[in-house]
Amino acid sequence: WELFLTLLNDRKGFVISREPPNLVERKLGSKEVPVLWLTKVEGENCVYPTRLPYLHQVLVDFMREGGAPKVVMLDGFEYLVLENGFKPVFKFLASLRDYVLLNNTIILLPVFKNALDEREYALLSREFSRVHSTS
Numbered sequence: 787w788e789l790f791l792t793l794l795n796d797r798k799g800f801v802i803s804r805e806p807p808n809l810v811e812r813k814l815g816s817k818e819v820p821v822l823w824l825t826k827v828e829g830e831n832c833v834y835p836t837r838l839p840y841l842h843q844v845l846v847d848f849m850r851e852g853g854a855p856k857v858v859m860l861d862g863f864e865y866l867v868l869e870n871g872f873k874p875v876f877k878f879l880a881s882l883r884d885y886v887l888l889n890n891t892i893i894l895l896p897v898f899k900n901a902l903d904e905r906e907y908a909l910l911s912r913e914f915s916r917v918h919s920t921s
Contacts, residue, residue, distance in 0.1 A: 787813055790894055793857040794819070797892070800848050802841065804862040807831050820848075824862040835862070835869040838878045845882055849889035856891040864901045872906050880913055 790799065791814065799819040803810050807821040822844065823832045833841060849856055866875045879895070886893055895914070899907055 787859075790857060790859045793892060793894075797855040797857040798852070799857050799859070800845070801859045802833075802845075802862060803859070804865050824865055835866055838866070838870060838874060842878055842881060846885050849885050849891045854890075856889065858891060858893045860893055860895050863895055863897050867901070872902070876906075876909060876913075879910075883914065 790801075793799070794814075799814075801810050801814075801819055801821045802824060803821060804824050806823050806825075810821045811819075821831060822841075824835050825832050826834060833844075845858060848858070863875070866878075870878075879893075882893060885891070897907075897910065902910070
């Protein structure tokens with residue numbers, strides 16, 4: 787979260803998280819960053835974890851908006867993999883990567899290395915410039 791907060795100094799931010807928006811807003815100290823909660827609960831600012839096409843469109847729209855540099859915190863990778871499988875989530879991220887490059891955006895993706903097998907982690911490491919892991 788520290789890196790995300792630092793990047794917010796120069797960039798417009800967006801958060802997708804497993805934590806509810808009110809908890810994320812407390813971490814950020816601001817309500818100016820849009821937050822989507824990955825959950826099976828229905829409600830405002832909630833998104834079902836299997837709705838990858840919807841998440842993709844929301845993030846692409848955010849990246850294209852205004853032309854200013856942006857940063858996205860995608861905190862819920864393992865949950866997305868649990869609900870969708872690794873391959874669809876990897877394809878989702880690979881597609882987002884192309885928009886990231888075109889729209890001056892950084893996506894932060896916290897990943898617990900132990901939640902993936904070696905092949906999956908190797909694919910992430912090869913496709914994305916910096917994959918930091920937490921054991």
